[in-house]
Amino acid sequence: MTAVSPLRSPSTVVALGSYKPVDSEKIISYEPNGLIVMPLAVQDPGNLGAIIRSAVAAGSAGIIVDRSSADPYGWKALRGSMGCTFRLPVADTDNTLETLRQARHLGWTIVATSPHNGTSIYDADLNHRVILLVGNEGSGLGSELEQEIDITLSIPMSGNIESLNVAVATAIIAYEIRRQRHVT
Numbered sequence: 001m002t003a004v005s006p007l008r009s010p011s012t013v014v015a016l017g018s019y020k021p022v023d024s025e026k027i028i029s030y031e032p033n034g035l036i037v038m039p040l041a042v043q044d045p046g047n048l049g050a051i052i053r054s055a056v057a058a059g060s061a062g063i064i065v066d067r068s069s070a071d072p073y074g075w076k077a078l079r080g081s082m083g084c085t086f087r088l089p090v091a092d093t094d095n096t097l098e099t100l101r102q103a104r105h106l107g108w109t110i111v112a113t114s115p116h117n118g119t120s121i122y123d124a125d126l127n128h129r130v131i132l133l134v135g136n137e138g139s140g141l142g143s144e145l146e147q148e149i150d151i152t153l154s155i156p157m158s159g160n161i162e163s164l165n166v167a168v169a170t171a172i173i174a175y176e177i178r179r180q181r182h183v184t
Contacts, residue, residue: 006075014122024091028103034061034129035177036108040096040145041136042166045070049080050167052133055088056081058174059183062089064131066096098109100148104130105147110147112141115163115172118152121176130177134170 001010015134020061027036037055042048048070052063065072072081072090111126112133133149135141141149149150155164155172162171 015027019086022062022089022091023063023178024093024099025102027064027089027091028108028131029107030061031097033086034059034102035126036060036062036131036169037174038062038064038066038096038099038131038133039069039166039170040066040133041068042134042142043136045074045076046080047167048072048081048083049077051170052077052081052088053084053092054082054167054171054174059169060088060174064091064093064099067092067094084106090159096145097148100131100145102150104150111153111173112145112146112149113169114152116154118154120156121153121173122156124151124153125180127180128182132170132173132177133164136166155167 001012001014022118025137035058036054037051038061039048039051042051048065052072055063063072070077072085078085084178104110108129108131111130115136133145153173157164163169
């Protein structure tokens with residue numbers, strides 16, 4: 001195993017599996033009152049795995065990953081998710097704008113994050129169907145999505161902190177959505 005594994009101390013157990021891709025339209029059509037997390041151009045597979053793990057822990061209905069993000073089924077993302085990738089529907093999309101437009105047509109609110117220019121997560125009403133867009137670690141969300149966003153959120157921070165890690169920010173916002181829905 002040492003010869004084929006990128007890990008310093010690989011397991012001696014091997015598992016093979018397959019998965020059926022989920023259509024993003026199926027996720028947005030099915031969930032009546034939920035949270036869908038949508039990482040866009042998240043490059044680091046460890047961050048993507050942590051986002052998936054946090055989404056599962058917060059009760060997300062699914063994940064829709066754009067194809068410019070890391071592979072959610074790659075070994076590093078799976079390791080970061082601690083296997084949570086297999087606990088909820090994970091879809092990919094090659095047309096983010098169309099996916100968001102379909103979601104809005106079905107009653108979803110499109111929410112994005114901004115380090116400084118948004119409504120505080122504690123002041124925003126997030127007690128409805130939310131698709132949470134989280135952007136690239138360095139450049140955030142692209143300007144082409146601005147017209148699709150209904151609410152831009154910021155996490156209040158003290159000190160001279162420019163921003164939080166994308167996975168940390170996702171976890172904080174997902175749990176604020178959970179709190180507003182009075183889910184324990």
